[in-house]
Amino acid sequence: MTEFSTWEWIRASGWSAYFLLFISICFGMMQKMGFISKSIGRYLLIAHQTAGWFAFLLAFFHGFLLYFDDYQPFSILEIFIPFQSKYQPIFTGLGIISFYSMFLIFLSTDLLKQVGRNVWKIIHLLILPSFILASLHGFFIGSDTDETWSKIVYASAIFVFLLLNFFRFFAKSKKMFENY
Numbered sequence: 001m002t003e004f005s006t007w008e009w010i011r012a013s014g015w016s017a018y019f020l021l022f023i024s025i026c027f028g029m030m031q032k033m034g035f036i037s038k039s040i041g042r043y044l045l046i047a048h049q050t051a052g053w054f055a056f057l058l059a060f061f062h063g064f065l066l067y068f069d070d071y072q073p074f075s076i077l078e079i080f081i082p083f084q085s086k087y088q089p090i091f092t093g094l095g096i097i098s099f100y101s102m103f104l105i106f107l108s109t110d111l112l113k114q115v116g117r118n119v120w121k122i123i124h125l126l127i128l129p130s131f132i133l134a135s136l137h138g139f140f141i142g143s144d145t146d147e148t149w150s151k152i153v154y155a156s157a158i159f160v161f162l163l164l165n166f167f168r169f170f171a172k173s174k175k176m177f178e179n180y
């Protein structure tokens, strides 16, 4: 049976978290756009929330595994406090900030009544810059970045992300958060 090293699990979970975060953001933005019917919008909303949760869990797993890495082990403080790691502190820090913004979104959704809709919306929109941080993090720190396929994945994800932002914020599509 093929055995995976800790490092391979770190890479696989990093990529999976990135992919799911991308899917969650795309579906979240698309679900209220004018050309999407209400019934499809409902499915997109469920997919948006589910992908977001799994992205968060996998990002946690991805970061936590670094504690067990043989080649470049991280301490718990290095994993959870931005810019404290010996290895690539800036780009690791961007990943940690991106992780915390996902956490804030879930927290504010659970505490929606207490924080109010406006604060919730602002926190929710934090995921947009946070996706750019996650992309910079993966691109500059990842061992796969030298591969052409990896560059194509990052470039395509950013392109689709910017396109959706354009439609969402500048092309007068309906509001993204009307459902809540």
Ligand code: HEM
Pocket: 010, 011, 014, 015, 017, 018, 021, 055, 059, 060, 062, 063, 064, 066, 078, 079, 080, 092, 095, 096, 097, 098, 099, 134, 137, 138, 139, 141, 142, 143, 144, 145, 150
């Ligand atoms: C606790 C927060 C995080 C820490 C400490 C962390 C740390 C790291 C480290 C050290 C690497 C380099 C691994 C290697 O040698 O390939 C890496 C790669 C990566 N991370 Fe993170 N990360 C965190 C959060 C995130 C988040 C939130 C995402 C995406 C949503 C993410 C996505 C990625 C991706 C795509 C790679 C590239 C994998 C590769 O090319 O091999 N990370 N991360």
